[in-house]
Amino acid sequence: MKPVVHGYIDEILEDKVVGWMWNPFDPKIRLSFKVLVLRRGKPCVVASSIADNFYPALAGGQIGDAKYGFSIQLPSSITSSERSSLMVIPDLSGASLERSPFRFEGYVDELSSLHVAGWIRDRLDPEARCEFEVAIERGESRVIATGTANLLNLALQLQSVGDAHYSFRILFDEALSEEDRLAVVIRPVGGRSELPLSPYLVTAFEPLDHVAIDIVNNCNLRCPFCLFDYSDVKVTKTMSSEVFDSALKLIPYVRDGNFWLSCLHEPTLNPEFLSFIERIPQQWRRKVMFTTNLAKRMPAKYFNVLAESGISHINISLESTNPAIFERMRKGARWAIFSENWNHLIEAWRAAANPPRIRYIIMAYRSNLAEIPGLVKLLRQEKLPWQVEVRHTYNAEHIPRDFRSSEFLSDADWHWLEKEFREYSVDQVMLIPPPELGQPRADEATDDIKDTSAHLDESLPSPDGADQLTETSIANVEVDTAPETSPDALPIADLIPLGERRLAQPYNIQIEWDGKLVVYGKWENPPKLMKFAEISLTEETEPDKYILSL
CATH class of the missing domain: 2.60.40 (Immunoglobulin-like)
Known part of the structure; x- marks a missing residue:
């Protein structure tokens, strides 16, 4: 023997x-x-x-x-x-x-009443795509879904685990009861054991990373560093309540704080702004945020309503408390109006039981560089911040060349700011330098940079008269659309044919004022943001069903 x-x-x-x-x-x-x-x-x-x-x-x-x-x-x-x-x-x-009988590895990463997601890999045949079944084990085994784990998993790709195509995502035909959800098991076909639940198991169904809505197409300011080129925008267009109601159908599927009521433009130019917030069901308000410049004079009651709204947070743009620097950077704004609005906001926030969190966003330039550490300290001590973000300028082609050369920071400036903020955690103060830090600076621009400084001197309406700009537009009226988003703000390439569904979830959504909705996400190889689908909310009034069908 x-x-x-x-x-x-x-x-x-x-x-x-x-x-x-x-x-x-x-x-x-x-x-x-x-x-x-x-x-x-x-x-x-x-x-x-x-x-x-x-x-x-x-x-x-x-x-x-x-x-x-x-x-x-x-x-x-x-x-x-x-x-x-x-x-x-x-x-x-x-x-x-x-x-090995324990040939399969993987985890159940998400399990809600509506879906299950995770990954399975055959260690003995890493090129194989594992078949699996989803069953409910309550007394007897009942298979409710089957599938093949063949989707790209970005976390596995970063760890160089095979070719990383081991993920799965299944939508259930019907919502499960909580008892059934707790009894769900996922088994690889041919395996002897069930997939374990991830220690970071997600039990909410949130297939959308963010929904970025612009309820207008314009801004009341013309900041010289803005990533959006407003030179061709003459009239403010506003989102209709019908389009907004269609967009709201996506809010259950987005993560907290990631249903944006503004992406590129100033949302308070829409006269229905507060009513839009009030249309949002209370249980979903924690998913909502918006960015504002506080340049349009608002009554105190406006801030009282916001303070009690239940939304996640607001972003406030601010470069300086020096009126001259503030008004030069925020072209068209008046420091007196901003300061008045700011005082109303802080007063309303202090009186509210659970107000939205406040994030301040400071763009860093040579004009305000010396002031920034003190400004951050002031905000943290007196202005109720959840976080302060100090960041670089998006490299948009239309930014005037003279502004680049006179205002963009050097590497040494960014390193100085980094040292100034060492006492803060990243949750308190987030410094975002340009990605090309250490490489040739943006102010070393070549002659092919477009000089558009001429349009900066165009007359602007006073912030007090901003409502006079607003034109409420019916969605089916033919109007001029705003220019395309800057590639640096939304770097998405050409539309991917619907038959080639190779985008990694969660998806991202952008919705313009007129109802144009774009689905985009990370393309597999090479990794980059790509358009996946495009629809109009004036024609597709149930975008939630459409997105889930993808």
Whole structure:
């Protein structure tokens, strides 16, 4: 009788095979072995070694000193079919090791009453796409869905786990009761065990990362650093209540704080702004935020309503408390009006039981550089901040060349700010320097930079008269549309054909004032933001069903 050898082939990768083997009757010896594949129908030795590596999976399992593992490189000439026939044969026994019964790895990452998502990988055949079933185990097993785990998983891609196409996402035909949800199990077909639940299990169904809405197409200011080119925008267009109500159908599926009522423009130019917030069901208000410049004079009661609105947070744009610098940077704004609005806001926030959080956004330039550390300190001590963000300028082509050369910070300036903010955590103060920090600066621009400084001197209406700009537009009236979003603000390429659904979820949504809705997300290779679909909310009034169908 041949000696007994225990062990398994645990993983077969493109370039190596991993496993363990030992002789339980003589645990001190290290076993030699050969790796064979079938080539033209005949066994062929392609590698050999000794199983003497420490194998963590064996530690604490009463298997000797656990130094029985192997991880042996395979020749690059091995084909996929040969790899599937691979055998590991210990010299002591002459019989091939079995493949591990625990061949599948993965997690259930999301499990709600409406969906389940996660990943499964066959360690013995990493090129395979695992089939699986979703069952409810309550007394008897009831399979409610089946599928194949073949979607791109960005986290696995970052960790270089195979080709990372091991994810799955299943929408249930009907919503599950809480009892049924808790009894859901996911089993790989051919496996002996269920997938474990992730320690970071998500139980909400939120397939959308954010929904970025602009309820107007304009701003009441003409800041020289704005990423949007307003040179062709002459009249303010506003979103209708019908379009807004259609957009609201997406709010249950977005994460908290990521249903934006403004993306590029100033939302308070829409006279229905407060009524739009009031139309949002109370249970979804925590998902809402917006950005404002506080440049339009508002009554105190406006801020009282906001303070009690229940929304997640607001962003307030501010570069300086020096009136001259403030008004030069925020072209068209008046410091007296901003200051008045700001005082009303702080007073209303202090009186409210649970007001929205406040994030201040400061754009950093040479004009306000010396003031920024003190401004941050003032905000943190007196102005109720959740967070202060100090950031660079998006590199939009239309930004005047003279502004770039006179205002953009040097590397040394950014490093100085970094030192000034060392006392704060990133949750308190977030510094966002330009991505090209350490490379040639934006103020070293070449002659091909477009000089559009002329339009900056165009007359603007006073912020007091901003309502006179507003033109409430019926969605089906033919109007001029605003220019396309800056590529740096929304770097999305051409529309992907609907048959090529290779975007990684969660998706992102952009909705313009006239109801144009764009679905975009990360394309697999190379990773970049891509348009996936485009519809109009004037024609598709149930965007939630449309998005879920993708």
